Amino acid sequence: xxxxxxxxxxxxxxxxxxxxxxxxxxxxxxxxxxxxxxxxxxxxxxxxxxxxxxxxxxxxxxxxxxxxxxxxxxxxxxxxxxxxxxxxxxxxxxxxxxxxxxxxxxxxxxxxxxxxxxxxxxxxxxxxxxxxxxxxxxxxxxxxxxxxxxxxxxxxxxxxxxxxxxxxxxxxxxxxxxxxxxxxxxxxxxxxxxxxxxxxxxxxxxxxxxxxxxxxxxxxxxxxxxxxxxxxxxxxxxxxxxxxxxxxxxxxxxxxxxxxxxxxxxxxxxxxxxxxxxxxxxxxxxxxxxxxxxxxxxxxxxxxxxxxxxxxxxxxxxxxxxxxxxxxxxxxxxxxxxxxxxxxxxxxxxxxxxxxxxxxxxxxxxxxxxxxxxxxxxxxxxxxxxxxxxxxxxxxxxxxxxxxxxxxxxxxxxxxxxxxxxxxxxxxxxxxxxxxxxxxxxxxxxxx
Amino acid sequence: xxxxxxxxxxxxxxxxxxxxxxxxxxxxxxxxxxxxxxxxxxxxxxxxxxxxxxxxxxxxxxxxxxxxxxxxxxxxxxxxxxxxxxxxxxxxxxxxxxxxxxxxxxxxxxxxxxxxxxxxxxxxxxxxxxxxxxxxxxxxxxxxxxxxxxxxxxxxxxxxxxxxxxxxxxxxxxxxxxxxxxxxxxxxxxxxxxxxxxxxxxxxxxxxxxxxxxxxxxxxxxxxxxxxxxxxxxxxxxxxxxxxxxxxxxxxxxxxxxxxxxxxxxxxxxxxxxxxxxxxxxxxxxxxxxxxxxxxxxxxxxxxxxxxxxxxxxxxxxxxxxxxxxxxxxxxxxxxxxxxxxxxxxxxxxxxxxxxxxxxxxxxxxxxxxxxxxxxxxxxxxxxxxxxxxxxxxxxxxxxxxxxxxxxxxxxxxxxxxxxxxxxxxxxxxxxxxxxxxxxxxxxxxxx
Numbered sequence: 001x002x003x004x005x006x007x008x009x010x011x012x013x014x015x016x017x018x019x020x021x022x023x024x025x026x027x028x029x030x031x032x033x034x035x036x037x038x039x040x041x042x043x044x045x046x047x048x049x050x051x052x053x054x055x056x057x058x059x060x061x062x063x064x065x066x067x068x069x070x071x072x073x074x075x076x077x078x079x080x081x082x083x084x085x086x087x088x089x090x091x092x093x094x095x096x097x098x099x100x101x102x103x104x105x106x107x108x109x110x111x112x113x114x115x116x117x118x119x120x121x122x123x124x125x126x127x128x129x130x131x132x133x134x135x136x137x138x139x140x141x142x143x144x145x146x147x148x149x150x151x152x153x154x155x156x157x158x159x160x161x162x163x164x165x166x167x168x169x170x171x172x173x174x175x176x177x178x179x180x181x182x183x184x185x186x187x188x189x190x191x192x193x194x195x196x197x198x199x200x201x202x203x204x205x206x207x208x209x210x211x212x213x214x215x216x217x218x219x220x221x222x223x224x225x226x227x228x229x230x231x232x233x234x235x236x237x238x239x240x241x242x243x244x245x246x247x248x249x250x251x252x253x254x255x256x257x258x259x260x261x262x263x264x265x266x267x268x269x270x271x272x273x274x275x276x277x278x279x280x281x282x283x284x285x286x287x288x289x290x291x292x293x294x295x296x297x298x299x300x301x302x303x304x305x306x307x308x309x310x311x312x313x314x315x316x317x318x319x320x321x322x323x324x325x326x327x328x329x330x331x332x333x334x335x336x337x338x339x340x341x342x343x344x345x346x347x348x349x350x351x352x353x354x355x356x357x358x359x360x361x362x363x364x365x366x367x368x369x370x371x372x373x374x375x376x377x378x379x380x381x382x383x384x385x386x387x388x389x390x391x392x393x394x395x396x397x398x399x400x401x402x403x404x405x406x407x408x409x410x411x412x413x414x415x416x417x418x419x420x421x422x423x424x425x426x427x428x429x430x431x432x433x434x435x436x437x438x439x440x441x442x443x444x445x446x447x448x
Numbered sequence: 449x450x451x452x453x454x455x456x457x458x459x460x461x462x463x464x465x466x467x468x469x470x471x472x473x474x475x476x477x478x479x480x481x482x483x484x485x486x487x488x489x490x491x492x493x494x495x496x497x498x499x500x501x502x503x504x505x506x507x508x509x510x511x512x513x514x515x516x517x518x519x520x521x522x523x524x525x526x527x528x529x530x531x532x533x534x535x536x537x538x539x540x541x542x543x544x545x546x547x548x549x550x551x552x553x554x555x556x557x558x559x560x561x562x563x564x565x566x567x568x569x570x571x572x573x574x575x576x577x578x579x580x581x582x583x584x585x586x587x588x589x590x591x592x593x594x595x596x597x598x599x600x601x602x603x604x605x606x607x608x609x610x611x612x613x614x615x616x617x618x619x620x621x622x623x624x625x626x627x628x629x630x631x632x633x634x635x636x637x638x639x640x641x642x643x644x645x646x647x648x649x650x651x652x653x654x655x656x657x658x659x660x661x662x663x664x665x666x667x668x669x670x671x672x673x674x675x676x677x678x679x680x681x682x683x684x685x686x687x688x689x690x691x692x693x694x695x696x697x698x699x700x701x702x703x704x705x706x707x708x709x710x711x712x713x714x715x716x717x718x719x720x721x722x723x724x725x726x727x728x729x730x731x732x733x734x735x736x737x738x739x740x741x742x743x744x745x746x747x748x749x750x751x752x753x754x755x756x757x758x759x760x761x762x763x764x765x766x767x768x769x770x771x772x773x774x775x776x777x778x779x780x781x782x783x784x785x786x787x788x789x790x791x792x793x794x795x796x797x798x799x800x801x802x803x804x805x806x807x808x809x810x811x812x813x814x815x816x817x818x819x820x821x822x823x824x825x826x827x828x829x830x831x832x833x834x835x836x837x838x839x840x841x842x843x844x845x846x847x848x849x850x851x852x853x854x855x856x857x858x859x860x861x862x863x864x865x866x867x868x869x870x871x872x873x874x875x876x877x878x879x880x881x882x883x884x885x886x887x888x889x890x891x892x893x894x895x896x
Contacts, residue, residue, distance in 0.1 A: 065513040065626065066695035168623075168702045175619035176634045178513065186624045188696045247514035248636045254616045257705035261881070433709070 026384050028394065029221035030404040033233040036209030036241075040394045040404055041224045042216035044387050050217035051388050052124040053113040054132070055395040057212070058205035060185070061107040061178040061246055061329070067197060069185015071205075072105040073149055074198045078112065079103075080141045082134035087141055090127055097123065107179055108328045109399035115388065118218035125231040132206055133235055135199075142195040150191060153184045161262035161440055162269070169273055169438040172256045177249035177329060203239075208232055210241040212398045216391035244401075246329055249275065255432040257439065265442040267317070268345040271336035272352065274434045276323065278331035280401040285417045288410065289425040290323040290333050292417055295372035296364050297321035297355070298335060302371065304359070305335060309351050315343045319352065328400040333429050345439060356430055363423045373414060380411055474832050476842065477669035478852040481681040484657030484689075488842045488852055489672045490664035492835050498665035499836050500572040501561040502580070503843040505660070506653035508633070509555040509626040509694055509777070515645060517633015519653075520553040521597055522646045526560065527551075528589045530582035535589055538575055545571065555627055556776045557847035563836065566666035573679040580654055581683055583647075590643040598639060601632045609710035609888055610717070617721055617886040620704045625697035625777060651687075656680055658689040660846045664839035692849075694777055697723065703880040705887065713890040715765070716793040719784035720800065722882045724771065726779035728849040733865045736858065737873035738771040738781050740865055743820035744812050745769035745803070746783060750819065752807070753783060757799050763791045767800065776848040781877050793887060804878055811871045821862060828859060 029041040060071045081087035094101045099116030114124050157163045167182050174180030184190070213232060215224045252275050279287040298305040298321025309316035319337035335356070339348045383389045393407050477489040508519045529535035542549045547564030562572050605611045615630050622628030632638070661680060663672045700723050727735040746753040746769025757764035767785035783804070787796045831837045841855050 066624075068624070068695075164701060168704075171623035172620050172704055175616075176514075176516070176629065176637065181624065186695075186698050188698050189624065247634075250634050250636050253612060254706045254708040256616075256620055257707075258702045259705075259880075260702040262701075432707075 026390065026408075028404050028407070029224075030398075031221075031225070033208065033228060035233060035235060035237055037228075037232050037235075038212045038398055039224065039228050040212065040214045040391075040398065041219065041221040042214070042387070042390050042394060043218075043220055044216060044390075045218045048118050048218045049115060049387075050118045050121050050124075050215055050219055051113060051115050051391045052121055052128070053111055053214040053391055053395055054128045055109050055111040055212040055214065055399050056206055057108075057210050057241065057244065057399045058110055058201075059106050059108040060181065060183040062205065062244065063178070063181075063201075066189055067185075067193065067201075068181045069149065069153075069183075069190040070193055070197055070201050071110055072183055072185065073146070073190070073193050074201050075103045075105045075110050075112075076145050076149055077137055077142060077198050077202075078131055078135065080138075080145070081136055082130050083136055084130050084134060085127070090131065093123065093127065099124070105183055106327075107183055109395070111392075111395055111399075113388075113391075121215065121219060121224075122227055122231075125227050129231040129235060132208065132211065132232075133238070135202055135206075137195050137199055139195055142198065146190070146193060149184070150187065153187055153190060157182065157184060158187070159264070161260060161265040164262065165258065165260045165269075165271070165438045165440050168258045168260060169271065169436045172258050172436045173273060173275060173332070174249055176247050178246055179249075179327065179330065207237045207239055207241070208235045209237045212395060214391045214395045214398075216387045216394075244328070249330060252434045256436045258436060259439045259441065261441045261444050263442055265440050267338050267341075268442060269336065269338040269440045270345050270349045270352070271334060271438045271440075272349075273332045273334040273436050273438070274429050274431070276325070276331045276333040276429045276434075278327045278329065278400070279325045279406070280328050281330055282325075285413060285421045286425050286428075287323075287325045287331070288414055288417050289421040290331075290429065291325060292369065292372050292376065292414075293359075293364070293422050293426055294321045294323035294333060295375065296368045296422075297359065299372065299375075304355050305337065305352065308355050309337055309348060313351060315340060315351060316348050319348070326396055326400065345441065349437070349439075359426055360430060363419060363426075366419060369417070369419060369422065373417070376414060377411070474838065474856075476852050476855070477672075478846075479669075479673070481656065481676060483681060483683060483685055485676075485680050485683075486660045486846055487672065487676050487680075488660065488662045488839075488846065489667065489669040490662070490835070490838050490842060491666075491668055492664065492838075493666045496566050496666050497563060497835075498566045498569050498572075498663055498667055499561060499563050499839045500569060500576070501559055501662040501664075501839050501843055502576045503557050503559040503660040503662065503847050504654055505556075505658050505689065505692065505847045506558055506649075507554050507556040508629065508631040510653065510692065511626070511629075511649075514637055515633075515641065515649075516629045517597065517601075517631075517638040518641055518645055518649050519558055520631055520633065521594070521638070521641050522649050523551045523553045523558050523560075524593050524597055525585055525590060525646050525650075526579055526583065528586075528593070529584055530578050531584055532578050532582060533575070538579065541571065541575065547572070553631055554775075555631055557843070559840075559843055559847075561836075561839075569663065569667060569672075570675055570679075573675050577679040577683060580656065580659065580680075581686070583650055583654075585643050585647055587643055590646065594638070594641060597632070598635065601635055601638060605630065605632060606635070607712070609708060609713040612710065613706065613708045613717075613719070613886045613888050616706045616708060617719065617884045620706050620884045621721060621723060621780070622697055624695050626694055627697075627775065627778065655685045655687055655689070656683045657685045660843060662839045662843045662846075664835045664842075692776070697778060700882045704884045706884060707887045707889065709889045709892050711890055713888050715786050715789075716890060717784065717786040717888045718793050718797045718800070719782060719886045719888075720797075721780045721782040721884050721886070722877050722879070724773070724779045724781040724877045724882075726775045726777065726848070727773045727854070728776050729778055730773075733861060733869045734873045734876075735771075735773045735779070736862055736865050737869040738779075738877065739773060740817065740820050740824065740862075741807075741812070741870050741874055742769045742771035742781060743823065744816045744870075745807065747820065747823075752803050753785065753800065756803050757785055757796060761799060763788060763799060764796050767796070774844055774848065793889065797885070797887075807874055808878060811867060811874075814867060817865070817867060817870065821865070824862060825859070 101114035103112040305319040309319040316337045321335045325331040337348045545568045549562035551560040753767040757767040764785045769783045773779040785796045
């Protein structure tokens with residue numbers, strides 16, 4: 001993992017290191033505390049607020065088989081109090097200090113954050129450091145929270161046919177790698193999670209050396225360092241984190257299809273997802289090329305899919321493409337569309353296939369590449385100006401095997417992507433045997 | 449697990465128990481040694497030979513994520529010698545005593561067996577008891593065996609398009625339950641298995657209380673008991689087996705399809721597999737009804753699929769159906785067929801669908817049920833007359849949650865299966881959302 005290597009170097013220097021990469025006056029400091037906890041500081045003093053985040057290098061892909069949903073369940077339970085703070089006190093203290101906070105879990109990381117007046121940063125650190133080691137769980141507060149999580153799954157997944165289809169597509173995409181299971185967990189497994197499971201997961205994954213502190217906003221790296229050492233630096237590691245090696249997904253050999261018939265679906269839809277490298281797991285410009293290709297194919301009304309299916313042929317209500325490259329081990333590249341009323345979803349799929357076939361045969365034009373590259377650069381300017389977005393980018397990078405520097409590397413590298421890079425990425429990734437096609441139908445079309 | 453409950457009862461009686469079920473003069477004794485090792489004896493003195501089997505209640509579905517193939521790899525390594533016997537001596541002793549032996553691994557069990565003159569039974573027990581606790585593995589004999597297993601995978605799976613498709617179908621069928629991974633293991637995971645992995649698995653799963661001894665042939669239960677106590681009864685358990693609870697597979701919600709294009713395929717083929725209960729995991733007569741229904745649909749030239757697709761429509765080279773119900777947690781029900789040269793595989797699939805639709809609408813006839821039931825009973829007579837087959841049935845039963853008695857229960861219960869049982873089982877199981885359809889194509893038909 002590149003991030004770790006750089007961090008070790010930084011530790012050896014025993015000093016604050018300001019990365020020599022700057023963009024839009026964004027400065028990023030990245031150092032480690034003596035106990036191995038990594039720290040990123042992104043100063044910005046336009047407003048007297050800070051974004052304080054603690055990220056753990058653990059997510060649903062690190063759960064053992066049969067315990068899906070555990071990383072996310074623990075995220076909920078982290079608000080249940082510690083040996084020093086009663087349940088609810090964490091939220092109450094943030095609230096009465098005018099802040100707001102929350103948390104999120106993905107397959108690769110679990111993160112906790114608060115946005116608050118910069119003079120309250122110390123309190124946030126005190127609270128997060130406390131719950132990094134002193135979590136107290138009782139059956140009285142664990143069991144009701146399990147109901148909350150189950151309800152969350154019902155609302156977000158089980159009652160949403162598109163989400164259900166997405167879950168089935170992921171399950172069909174991955175045969176061995178744990179990205180095939182949902183972050184929220186299978187209901188059958190979530191329902192059986194226990195306090196003991198949560199405490200074991202907490203003890204196995206929550207320790208300073210497995211965490212990343214990100215502070216963005218109205219602070220200096222020096223201020224953060226003093227506070228971080230006071231609150232996080234004094235914590236002892238309860239274990240030594242090992243390299244995060246998930247079992248690799250075998251090379252895909254067979255095209256897969258998933259058809260979900262669900263009367264609750266608003267309209268039919270089709271989605272094709274190809275297994276692709278992620279930024280962290282790719283070499284050269286392949287990930288950037290896929291990012292730009294997704295824009296050329298399917299971002300906005302000027303994109304190939306939209307122009308062909310929605311404007312010219314008038315068969316689709318929408319048509320788009322995506323590249324998802326932020327996971328640690330692999331990503332997906334895909335296209336999707338929904339037919340206009342009265343149009344068969346198969347016609348939309350065939351039209352998407354035709355657009356892809358033309359792309360594979362003829363490549364993209366320099367004009368298209370320039371257009372999406374300029375758009376991407378403009379979007380980057382906007383993103384880099386957003387304190388919370390920057391903090392999040394840093395956290396994602398440092399918990400998925402990338403360096404803090406990589407955030408800015410992309411701004412440089414995007415200018416180097418060529419038509420050949422895009423052609424090569426398309427030829428390697430847009431191959432049916434790498435794909436899962438998901439079809440959502442409100443009503444049965446063919447059935448036994 | 450029913451088998452365990454009965455066994456505990458038998459232990460309490462502290463005596464040999466001959467089950468009060470007899471069929472075709474088959475007698476089966478089932479008892480436990482003091483250390484919890486279960487014993488089944490099936491006497492038959494027509495020839496002076498015995499089949500000696502030791503079954504462990506562990507298979508590939510008990511491996512942790514990322515270690516697929518480990519149960520099977522250990523099976524290979526069990527022939528590598530012990531603290532008392534040099535590598536190769538096991539096989540050599542069987543050989544010079546005129547016997548033959550082998551082993552096999554499935555998702556639910558691992559079994560070792562020898563067929564040998566009945567006066568050599570004691571030696572077999574000595575050898576099996578020795579390697580149950582004294583296995584010695586060295587890098588020198590583990591690493592070459594890993595090459596053997598990898599070559600086995602290449603030969604049996606990677607060079608066989610039908611096997612590859614089957615593997616992909618299983619992977620698509622199971623989203624959470626470990627039956628989705630191949631017994632031989634994913635090559636990417638097999639290649640990384642180590643001596644330490646094998647020893648850990650051995651220590652975690654091989655102990656008398658987790659094993660079943662089955663002896664069939666020219667012996668009496670009393671003889672077996674004396675020898676079993678001498679060799680197996682003296683072994684101390686290194687751990688206490690826990691209930692085998694695998695994470696349940698969520699109810700299927702979406703039909704899946706897998707298309708494998710492989711130039712090595714002899715001809716196109718289509719296979720539809722429905723997730724179904726197994727004998728162990730079913731209630732009432734559902735498993736038996738599915739067994740009989742598979743025969744009605746697709747066993748022999750009188751079956752519906754064969755008559756319709758091969759004889760009447762002349763579109764298929766073959767067409768058949770199966771029910772696979774011997775796994776512990778779930779099984780599959782399915783149909784398959786291959787088009788005649790020049791016929792589109794889609795036409796064969798549509799014809800299979802039509803046969804299934806007719807079945808679901810109109811059920812089966814009493815005449816069909818009587819025909820396949822009589823066939824099944826005749827086959828049972830043949831099977832129960834086979835010493836090795838009987839031993840295997842007993843081992844499967846006792847390692848998949850069934851009782852020894854269940855072997856004979858089926859002979860009684862099969863007479864009670866009604867047309868309504870078959871109609872109900874078909875209606876519940878033959879539902880597209882429970883299915884994975886696998887298509888094998890020698891050449892691309894539609895591609896981007």
